Amino acid sequence: MNNFQFWSPTEFIFGKGTENETGKYVKKHGGSKVLLHYGGGSAERSGLLGRVRASLEGCGIKYVELGGVKPNPRDTLVYEGIDVCRREGIDFILAVGGGSVIDSAKAIAMGVPYDGDFWDFYTIKDPDEALPVGTVLTIAAAGSEGSGDSVITKEDGGLKRGAGSDVLRPRFSILDPELTCTLPAYQTACGATDIMAHVFERYFTNTKEVEITDRLCEAVLLTMIRETPIAVAQPDNYDARANIMWAGMVAHNNIVGVGREQDWNSHGIEHELSALYDCAHGAGLAVIMPAWMEYVCKHDAARFAQVAVRVWGCQMDYFDPEKTAREGIKRFRSFLHSIGMPINFAELGAKEEDIPKLVEKFGLGGGETGGFVHLTSADIAEIYKIAAKAQL
Ligand code: NZQ
Ligand code: ZN
Secondary structure (H helix, E strand, C coil): CCCCCCCCCCEEEECCCHHHHHHHHHHHCCCCEEEEEECCCHHHHCCHHHHHHHHHHHCCCEEEEECCCCCCCEHHHHHHHHHHHHHHCCCEEEEEECHHHHHHHHHHHHHCCCCCCHHHHHCCCCCCCCCCEEEEECCCCCCCCCCCEEEEEECCCCEEEEEECHHHCCCEEEECHHHHHHCCHHHHHHHHHHHHHHHHHHHCCCCCCCHHHHHHHHHHHHHHHHHHHHHHHCCCCHHHHHHHHHHHHHHHCCCCCCCCCCCCHHHHHHHHHHHHHCCCHHHHHHHHHHHHHHHHHHHHHHHHHHHHHHCCCCCCCCCCHHHHHHHHHHHHHHHHHHCCCCCCHHHHCCCHHHHHHHHHHHCCCCCEECCCCCEEHHHHHHHHHHHHHCCC
16 A cells, blocks of 8 residues: 555534534634635525525624536636635635535635636646635535545636645535435436546556555445435435435545545546536546446456456456456446436537547647556547447
8 A cells, every 4th residue: 555645624514404504614614704605596496595694694704695606617707706705805715516616616715815827726736725615515426525626617718627735625514415305317317427436536546455445445336336326216315315425525535545546537538528518527427437447447457357346246257357347347337327327429419520629638749647547649539439439
């Protein structure tokens, strides 16, 4: 196992009705004037924003509102948020929503104390500081409620890029599974796919002897395989929602990924799809991740066979581990299809003729990416081609 440092300072408040305590936790974590940041309307319609406002007011906390975060959040609203925070003397950012709202909040939080352009943190450097961020999560998916990451799309040119630093980890996150009961089945499944992808990005590693994190990863995957179909079929099933919500946090605050090399190429390859077509990140991953698995499977068929046996219930073929590995990938794709996810370009709304453009935007040029298997631009084009044509 590799050396590691793990710092997860977020206070999690989990369970029914916990959003009514938002004001108390803002105060506890030093906020006195808040930017209340949210998305395109679901939190208003459900009454959640009303409860959060009442909680802030009940604790005497002033707030300024900035809604309108779109899925695949844009830089333009981030610039607006930075201006509002500076003008109003905001000292805390409260994100009420999903990964997009939280990521936009983190971007604003980095941008406020920085003299330069906040986009620098997505391209050339890491931030040293950020305003504190708290979250009230409404969808189990991105894991941004516990991660030090933020992903933003630059409107001009449609570049989707990530920033990462421990200073971005939320001070607190309120996780009420009931808030996720209003999610449509499609969004529930997109979120579940993303959660599973966050585990796989860590599972496929060249680091040996990482049994503890392998087993933690497998536990999250098995939980998702059991609970996702329940939540898709019965949106109000609290226990399924609760298990998925905590799985989403565990999958991405890095507790299942410490001490091992990680991959993340599927995420990079997917981000070009959601940047170009504005599709849901989880749906893009459903198309890309099994294709990436098929392409790199030979690199360590034993590891793919291990997950096939332990997670997908395949019979091990000791004479041909790659056969077992490929059966596991097949079952993963079938599972994604069964929960309503697209499995190829046509189902996603992507076009095969755009592959050269996607590869170019990925931006490798003549270089290569790191991770489990190093990839060149030609490899990435092949993965898009497999994804374009994939069938059950
Ligand atoms: O905008 P509203 O009206 O709130 O609607 C949202 C949005 O349309 C809706 N929604 C959210 N909660 C709901 C709800 N609808 C009904 N009931 C509820 N309770 O769902 C839609 C999707 O929301 P979004 O926040 O975009 O979803 P998600 O959490 O999947 O976030 C996706 C973004 O996170 C990034 C992705 O790339 C993408 O931009 N990621 C962020 C990561 C991180 N910060 O650590 C890691 C991930 O790998 C990912 O890349
Ligand atoms: Zn993701």
